[in-house]
Amino acid sequence: MKILPNEPCRCGSGVKYKKCCRIFHGGTEPQKPEDLVKARYCAYASGNAQYIVHTTHPKGAHFQSDMDRWKSEILRFSKVTEFLGLEIQNSESGSNDDEFWVTFHVELQQFDKDASFTERSRFRREEGRWLYYDGELLKDASEEKGEANAESSV
Numbered sequence: 001m002k003i004l005p006n007e008p009c010r011c012g013s014g015v016k017y018k019k020c021c022r023i024f025h026g027g028t029e030p031q032k033p034e035d036l037v038k039a040r041y042c043a044y045a046s047g048n049a050q051y052i053v054h055t056t057h058p059k060g061a062h063f064q065s066d067m068d069r070w071k072s073e074i075l076r077f078s079k080v081t082e083f084l085g086l087e088i089q090n091s092e093s094g095s096n097d098d099e100f101w102v103t104f105h106v107e108l109q110q111f112d113k114d115a116s117f118t119e120r121s122r123f124r125r126e127e128g129r130w131l132y133y134d135g136e137l138l139k140d141a142s143e144e145k146g147e148a149n150a151e152s153s154v
């Protein structure tokens with residue numbers, strides 16, 4: 001799903017793509033890891049596999065050496081997923097100035113099923129660039145409250 005410059009940005013900022021994540025996709029480095037979360041979400045939503053690869057830490061858990069395979073996996077994920085929303089919930093400094101944690105929730109749907117998740121992601125700064133290092137999945141608050149089943153009970 002390609003995104004046009006004047007479309008609302010898929011990160012949910014309410015701003016046109018050309019004034020939002022396209023700036024980062026075009027090569028400007030996000031100064032804040034939160035902006036990188038938005039730009040990566042938008043890249044997933046618009047099938048920009050190159051940006052995901054470009055902003056993944058080479059020593060991180062998700063880096064793959066087979067670029068072609070990795071990119072086609074990203075594209076497949078983009079294709080089968082509906083990106084319904086991103087919410088940044090928390091951000092924390094890490095153990096040093098070059099580490100930062102961002103907790104975010106994404107609303108996703110795959111094959112008519114809820115595929116939403118909440119992740120606490122770690123970012124590391126490498127030569128002045130923030131990169132996605134790794135992350136842990138958190139239990140969704142909505143799951144705990146049983147809201148995940150709300151639809152079927154209506």
Ligand SMILES: [Zn+2]
Nearest residue numbers: 009011020021
């Ligand atoms: Zn955006």
